Amino acid sequence: MSARLVIEWTRTAVRIAVAKGGRWRLQLLDVRSEPVSATVDAVAALRTLLKTVNVTVNQVIGVVPREQVITRVVQFPTIQAAELTQMIELYAKAQLPYPREQTVVDFHLVRSQEGFSTVAIVACQREVVDRHLAVLREAGLHVGLVTVSSWGVLRWYTQ
Numbered sequence: 001m002s003a004r005l006v007i008e009w010t011r012t013a014v015r016i017a018v019a020k021g022g023r024w025r026l027q028l029l030d031v032r033s034e035p036v037s038a039t040v041d042a043v044a045a046l047r048t049l050l051k052t053v054n055v056t057v058n059q060v061i062g063v064v065p066r067e068q069v070i071t072r073v074v075q076f077p078t079i080q081a082a083e084l085t086q087m088i089e090l091y092a093k094a095q096l097p098y099p100r101e102q103t104v105v106d107f108h109l110v111r112s113q114e115g116f117s118t119v120a121i122v123a124c125q126r127e128v129v130d131r132h133l134a135v136l137r138e139a140g141l142h143v144g145l146v147t148v149s150s151w152g153v154l155r156w157y158t159q
Contacts, residue, residue, distance in 0.1 A: 003029060003055040006150055014045040025112055028054065037148065046139040062136050062143045069098070069124040069148050074120065079112045080114055088121060095127035096123055104129050117129060122148055 003020040018030040034045040072095070076087045094106045094150060104124050111118040128145060136143050 003059040004059045004061060005053065005057040006061045006063060007136060007141070009036075009042050009046070009132060010065045014042055014049060016046075016049045016053070018025055018055060018057075020055070023134050027067065042135050044137045046135065050141075052069075059139045059145070060143045061133055061134070062130060062146045063149050064132055064146060068128050069122055069149070071123075072121045073084045073110065073127065074121060077115065078115050079115060079117050082086060084109075084117050084119070088119060092121065092123060098125060124148075 003018050006017045006019070008015045013033050015033045016031070017028065019026050019028045021027045026148070030053070032049050034049050036042050036045045066114050074088075074091060075089075076084055078084050078087065088107050091098075092103070093100045095102055096105075102125060104126050105121065107119045107121045109117060109119055132146065133143060
């Protein structure tokens, strides 16, 4: 059986969820958590959890905790994709508390109507994303997607 493995790593725990199925018929197979601390390594905790997964995993999703990202829902006066991308980039440069080149920014179009687009913007320091990926890679995983914990479950249903 082939499954999706979702991994969230926070300051206090490593959590995994295993599910199988498609877009609308997703079945949760297992959810587990292992505590981490200054003395318990996240990689070791993750490896312990991975030993309990008894399915073939075809997709690994890394989840960055919500408190480590900045999210905004913003309305822009355009529905043109190219213009919207440029507006989001300018908005991000002006609003981020750290240099744009040190961040990863993405957005999701929430609504587009009457010449306006409402988007959810997510920004995270590149160092945070790199650190999460390094832990997952060190545990022997190949991550196909990185998302934010608030949107992690939603991603299961939209793919």
